[in-house]
Amino acid sequence: MNNDRLEHFRDILNSTLEGLLQDAERTVSGMNRTTDEHFPDPTDRASHETDRNFVLRVKDRERKLVAKVKDALKRIEDGTYGICEECGEPISEKRLAVRPVTTCCVECKKEEEELERQRGA
Ligand SMILES: [Zn+2]
Numbered sequence: 001m002n003n004d005r006l007e008h009f010r011d012i013l014n015s016t017l018e019g020l021l022q023d024a025e026r027t028v029s030g031m032n033r034t035t036d037e038h039f040p041d042p043t044d045r046a047s048h049e050t051d052r053n054f055v056l057r058v059k060d061r062e063r064k065l066v067a068k069v070k071d072a073l074k075r076i077e078d079g080t081y082g083i084c085e086e087c088g089e090p091i092s093e094k095r096l097a098v099r100p101v102t103t104c105c106v107e108c109k110k111e112e113e114e115l116e117r118q119r120g121a
Contacts, residue, residue, distance in 0.1 A: 009082070014073070071101070084105040087107070089105055
C-alpha cells in the first residue's frame with residue numbers, strides 16, 4: 001500500500017481512537033456521578049445495577065476496540081498494515097475502508113467463519 005493510503009487509514013484510526021477515548025471518559029464520569037447518588041427505593045437500586053452492568057459491558061467492548069485500533073496503528077508503523085495475518089496477501093482496500101482494524105483478508109475471514117460454523121459455534 002502506498003504512503004498516501006497508509007496516511008489515510010492512519011487518520012481514520014486516530015480519529016476512531018480519539019472518539020473511543022472521549023466516550024470512555026464520558027462513561028466513567030457518568031458512573032462516578034450516579035454512584036454518589038442514594039437509592040432508598042429497592043426498585044431504583046435494581047435498575048441502577050442494570051445500568052451499571054450495561055455500562056461495564058459497553059466499556060469492555062470499547063476497551064477491546066481501543067486495543068484493536070492501537071494494534072492497527074502499530075501495524076502502520078512497522079509496515080505490516082493491510083497485509084493478511086493468515087495468508088500474507090494484501091487485504092483489499094474496500095475491506096479496510098469498512099473495517100480499518102481488520103487483520104485478515106476476505107478469503108481467510110470466510111474460511112474462519114466456515115470453520116466456526118462447522119464447529120457449531
Ligand atoms: Zn488471507
